[in-house]
Amino acid sequence: MQERLRHFRALLGPTPVTPVTLDVGGRPRTVHLKLEGHNLAGSVKARTAYGLVRGLLESGRLRPGDRLLESTSGNLGIALAMLARYLQMGFTAVVDPLVAPESLRRLSELGAEVVTVTERDASGGYLLSRLDRVAQLLEENPRYVWTNQYGSPDNPAVHRELTGPELLGQLPKAPDAVFAAISTGGTFAGVSRYFREHSPTTEMVAVDIEGSVAFRGRPGRRHLSGIGASRPSAFLDDSLVDHLQVADIRGAAHYCRVVLREAGLHIGASAGAVLAGCARYLEERPEAELVVCLCADGGEKYAGTVYNDHWLRSIGVTPPGGDAPDSALSGTAILSGVG
Ligand SMILES: Cc1ncc(COP(=O)(O)O)c(C=O)c1O
Missing domain, CATH: 3.40.50.1100 (Rossmann fold)
Incomplete structure (x- = not known):
């Protein structure tokens, strides 16, 4: 089985990183997306x-x-x-x-x-x-x-070993900030640990969803899968998280649609939340030049949720309309300096 597993390893990544331009507060800003939807089995x-x-x-x-x-x-x-x-x-x-x-x-x-x-x-x-x-x-x-993804140290360890170096190696220089969604926190913790060691000036920004307690949130009903958790992450602590942002579904849906419309890329719901958090960060940091959003999966599975106005209304969310990122971000809170 060990040998079969080595063959499987050869099928993982590298996944592409591509720049997209977003309008943030009336100014075009470049955001690099790492598209894990291109990975084997369609996700990180x-x-x-x-x-x-x-x-x-x-x-x-x-x-x-x-x-x-x-x-x-x-x-x-x-x-x-x-x-x-x-x-x-x-x-x-x-x-x-x-x-x-x-x-x-x-x-x-x-x-x-x-x-x-x-x-x-x-x-x-x-x-x-x-x-x-x-x-x-x-x-x-x-x-x-x-396999215990919630508690096994092998979860963050594999992202420190594979995802972190792959991402840093794909960038022209050390990024100002890296953004990733949290659920178990394994992906973020592993990538953050690698960046702490090899790119210590990079700010590591965790993005959670309203209703999640993955890292300090208030518990509440959640409607999206993938991002957020009903119990605190076993892998995250202040040494790994520079900032935490809590997105709402409307912000996630807005940025999924913006990226589809502006770049033709179909990203998943948690990636939309990550983009919402990234846009808020950029608004507050006009000097930031190179930022990267880890997009955990593609949008194919979300046709019935964040890409669907009827579904949004059914859970009491007004579908994001037009080009008003500020209103779409109304429920996105940034909790700076947690680390
Ligand atoms: C779509 C999506 N985004 C983000 C995550 C968060 O990953 P992690 O559990 O490593 O925090 C997951 C985990 O299942 C996911 O499926």
Whole structure:
């Protein structure tokens, strides 16, 4: 299996980085997008899946005949389902009703067993309910092995090893700031640790969504998958986060549509939130020249959500209209200097 895993590693990245121009406060500003939607399995989580499974294999906790198990909002599930097939293992995904129909279709195409929880947890999300189900499945099935994206140090470690150096190597100089969405916080923590060591002047900006407590937020109902969490990240601390920005769905939807309209690029909902946070940062820093947004996935799975006015109205959000980024950002808060 170790050799198969090495072959899988060769399929990961590098993903492209491309500049786009945004109108920020009436001034054109360039933002570089790292498009992880181009990665294997369509998201940054291909790297996470590889890191988690490699850690289990190398430590002898995963053996032939075992079955991988994970709680997932979609992207990690698709990546693990693909990797499980590649290694000829079984995979069970514990998901919730926020998972996009497109993700469910891909999971079943890849032969994953899908277990759906329907009870919201006390903080308005599904994560804690999903984790309860994972614990139950582990108890009932001794050959199930949980990859544990929420707690495994292999999650941030693989982003420090792969994502961070790949990104820095693609830029002409040290960037002023890097922006990434947080859920488990693994991607951000790993990239931040690498930048701390190799580009210490770069400001690391974490972007969360309203209702998430991934890093200091107030709990509330969330409607998007991928970004945010019902419990604090085990990987983030003040030493890794220079600024935290909390986006709302309207801001995320606005920037998804701006990037599609202005550059023809179809980015996912969490990437829209990241762009909203980046625009707010740029507004407050007219001198910033080189900024990078890590776009965790592409927009294909979000036709029924952030790209859909009817869906936005159904959750009480006025669809973003026209070219008014300021109004779209009305609910985006910046909490500076947390680190
Ligand atoms: C679309 C999307 N964006 C951002 C993230 C956040 O990644 P992490 O869990 O590493 O914080 C995820 C994680 O599932 C995701 O699916």
